[in-house]
Amino acid sequence: MARTRVVLWDFDGPICRLFAGHSAEDVADGLVEWLEGRGLHHLLTESERESLDPHVVLRAVDRLRPGSDLVAELEERLTQEELRAASSAMPTAWADPLIRTWTALGLRLAITTNNSPRVVAKYLTGRGLASCFTPHVYGRTQELQLLKPHPHCLHRALRATGSAPDTALMIGDTPSDFLAAREAGVPFLGYARNERKEKLLRDAGATSVVNSLETVLRVVRERP
Template sequence: MGRARYVLFDFDGPICRLFAGHKAERVAADLVDWLAGQGLRGLLSATERASLDPHVVLRAVDRGHPGSDLVAELEERLTQEESRAAASARPTAWADPLIRTWSAVGVRLAVTTNNSPRVVREYLEGRGLTDCFAPHVYGRTRELRLLKPDPHCLIRALNAMGAAPSAALMIGDTPSDLLAARKAGVPFLGYARNDHKRQVLSEAGADLVVDSLEGVLRLVGTTNR
């Protein structure tokens, strides 16, 4: 962390709990119901229909109909749901001061996420954090095959900032974040808000996982005195 001159944040988890009030489980179920209403329930397996993750539903449809109007409609519906969720998102403890401190000492920041970049910008604007990241927000595009664990959004961020992977750090909370960082050659810091997430990250091979960003903030402050 002391060597990092560029920090890539995942959004939902390290920066905020996007679905704290507007549950992801309900969003996934609504997407499944919408597909059923279009007579397209058969596009999903039983496991995918029961998924609690809206991205599982979106990816499943994209695998069968990549680049289709159907996928575009489903992705827009998910973006709208994420936008509703952003209004009740819960900031991750210590994330705001950590972001501001890193920005103040000259570390360049980016968001690299599978969420809609439009929604990320809405959230950052509401928290007064836009200037800490702008213009480096890299999120979901219509090319869903490029979602993490593909490193596409990380590579976009690195290229845009002129950053060597070894000079960067990614903070994420899922195995897909870890895999994307590895593929991009970026050191990884895991954030886990509970024991289950810590176990999942550790089992995926994360070398360092923290359960609070407070220690990271303290280290950044000490390193840059």
Template sequence: MFTSPLLTAVSEDRTPHDRDEGLREVITRARVVLWDFDGPICRLFAGHSADRVANRLVQWLDTRRRLGLLTDEERETPDPYAVLLAVGRRHPSLDLVLELEERLTREELRAVASAMPTAYADSLIRTWTAVGARLAIATDNSPRVVGEYLESRGLMSCFFPHVYGRTQDLHLFKPNPYGLNRALNAMGAAPSKALVIGSTPADCQAALQAGIPFLGYARNARKAKELRSVGAGLVVESLEQVLRIVRSSA
């Protein structure tokens, strides 16, 4: 697996001052910023429980007499994306997978109305755009969902037309770097001039494989530990620090 030297240079073994300098370096050198959606931009399922969505997908599969597609553990997962991926791995019928994916998209669309914006994300997006950075979203969420959320927050102009959501090929979910590479190619950007902002181990692994510096956003210590366990050298628990650096570098 590719490991960015910029990431290894700012590991947890460095002093807080060195880590701050490493954070400033990756932020100020980035000309293109590739965001994940659910996490660093908002909590999509803040008011529309992901656990409940996963259960609805399982119940729908039951009505289709597809009980054997999921293990007992998968039937109890609180992650609706895990349900979709499990079915995609085991079932040869594309029609079933497409219908399940569409049901998930409808649930995501319902979640937009109660999604919780990540603190400082809106201001950071607008400020980074104002100082000349180009922004894109590369996510495993539906691009329809991302578009509806961005429109509701008045942020679409900061990203348009560079919103890259999941495709019908479930093998391209992160940690596959397909979405990140797709965004870079469309924007004509080199990996060394870009920065990925994500909140999951899969986001980090995809960035490492694409050779793009990674900045982890973790809303609590547990999630920060998960990111560091897969090689994230830079992790922040608030985007306020990032916003301050962007403003001071303008």
């Protein structure tokens, strides 16, 4: 952290629990039912249908129908569900003060996420945090093959902020965040709100993991 000049935040996890009041499992089930209602259940394997992860459903359809109107409509349906979820998202403990402290210290902050940038903007505006990140919000685009673990959104953030990878820090809570950071050459700090999350991160190769952002905030405030 001593040489960090720009912090790349994943959104759902380190900043908030997006689906705290609007189940991601229900969203995934809704996308599967929507496909089945159009006779397109064959686009998903059994494990994909049962994944309970809307991004798994979206990626699966994009692999078979890349760039299609079907994928665009499915992505928009997911975005609308994410926008609904943003209204009941639960802020991650200590994230807001950490964001404000880093901003006050002059660090540049960016969002690098697989969620829609429209959702990020809605949440940050509601928390009064938009000015801490604007214009550096890099989220899901129509090019779904570039979602993390592909480092595309990290590369976009680094280019836009004029930052070298070794002067950045990525904060994420999933193996895909870690893998994207490793591919981009960006130091990675894992945030794990429970033991299961920590095990997934460490099994992926992450070596620096905290269970509370208070730990990070304390280090930042104690730096000379």
